[in-house]
Amino acid sequence: MKLLQALFFPPEQPGGVSSMIPSLQERFNSPHWEMELFSLPKRIRNKGHEPVHFHTFDWCEYEESPIVQKYIQTYKDYIWWTKLRLNKPYDLIHAHHPIAGLAMKEVFPETPVLQSIHSSYERELLLNGRIKAGSLEQRFLTSLYRELEARTDRLFTVSHSFKSYLTDYVDHPEQIGIIPNGFDERRFKPVPHENEVTQLVTVCRLVPAKGLDILLRACKELKERGLNYVLHIIGDGPIRKELEDLAKELGIYNETIFYGYTLHPEEFVPFFDVFVLPSRAEAFGSVFAEAALCSLALVGTDVGGISEQIESGSNGLLVPVGDVSALADALEQVIIDPAFRYELARTGSDHAKQHYSLNRVVYELKKLYLEYQ
Incomplete structure (x- = not known):
């Protein structure tokens, strides 16, 4: 079975998903499994130029926000890099960031894409004082959860509490699976x-x-x-x-x-x-x-x-x-x-x-x- 683990950050620092996925690759090393890792290098900036269209909401309602603009550009860059570097078929793609999951489904629409959501960018921005509750940024980022639900084949998260958090932002929260992180x-x-x-x-x-x-x-x-x-x-x-x-x-x-x-x-x-x-x-x-x-x-x-x-x-x-x-x-x-x-x-x-x-x-x-x- 040919698997692709789609990360956002390169797996070069310890902790959480960054350390778990490379360890998984080692454990899946057998004749029955072929696993590759993929991520967006930090040097890739402003390469993607294709227009972005989501299926469940119009992101242009939020485009005046610089944070949203940067997020969309990163999504475009991820699609550009994916098309440049990946051209062989996979049996399954497991994405570990919303940008990764949506980009993979855009490039490989016929391939099953499983989406794990490991954290909440909007909560981080709120708690760190970078955005306000009800802001354009929060509404855009929470809209992505329903988009992921509609586009990917299944959603997972890492804890019951985070599954509860997602309840307000998806149509079928009962279908969200839970897979806590694992550590070598x-x-x-x-x-x-x-x-x-x-x-x-x-x-x-x-x-x-x-x-x-x-x-x-x-x-x-x-x-x-x-x-x-x-x-x-x-x-x-x-x-x-x-x-x-x-x-x-x-x-x-x-x-x-x-x-x-x-x-x-x-x-x-x-x-x-x-x-x-x-x-x-x-x-x-x-x-x-x-x-x-x-x-x-x-x-x-x-x-x-x-x-x-x-x-x-x-x-x-x-x-x-x-x-x-x-x-x-x-x-x-x-x-x-x-x-x-x-x-x-x-x-x-x-x-x-x-x-x-x-x-x-x-x-x-x-x-x-x-x-x-």
Whole structure:
């Protein structure tokens, strides 16, 4: 069976779908399966010029928005690149971004295209303050879900909560499938260690949606309570300087280390003790599963895919979104009680191996793909 995995970003950075799909290719390497990966190189800009027509709405109603214009141009570029580079037939295409799915169906209208939706661009833009609720951009981006439903052969997402989110934007939400992300356990190697001072770590893009301002304020409370810790922030983004300034203002800059972007954080994350990320929204939250596989205790917000991964008090701790004191209380629990922290980490690792292993995803996908043979 000839399969094409259509990504948006090149699979060159770890985390989520970017790391899962190349690992899938290795697991599908057998005489019965032939899998290729395809994505749009970052160097491709303003190459596509064909007019765009959607089947379920008129995108021109939103064309005055620069964000919409950029999105449409990227879609045109993806179609141009697809026509330039792909000319052989496939039995099935599995797309992992709306642009990829719609472009593939445009170029290969007779080929079954399965569409996985891993995250919500409009929610990210809203939470990061780049667009407003009810704006042209939000209405355009949410209209794409119904277009995907109409054009592709089946929709999937990564969590029950995100499926619920999509309900308002499609005609048949009951037909949306759920396939959580899977992770290659070989990438994550827990390291036995004893840190005299509890080491907290977070890995994310530095944007408002990740709630790192809440984390820094919670860490200020920890310091005021006389608790010792070090916070490691791995990642980069547009609000890095703002967060560094906030850490200084709160008097916790000496306890906080900003690493910037790191290509393979899983290589040293196992040496820390607690993974914490107070996101304001997450479709799935791949970093929690990855941190669990590194045997770290998990602390997150009771939102989206995070709350589907964590049973609070069993394999991690959940706190309300935006609640500084509740986050500080949860972190205090895992700082002052190492035995409790180790138990959370052990249970979290077992849960992640059982529910989010790459073998499980491979098994589910093979069954699914064979339905289209």
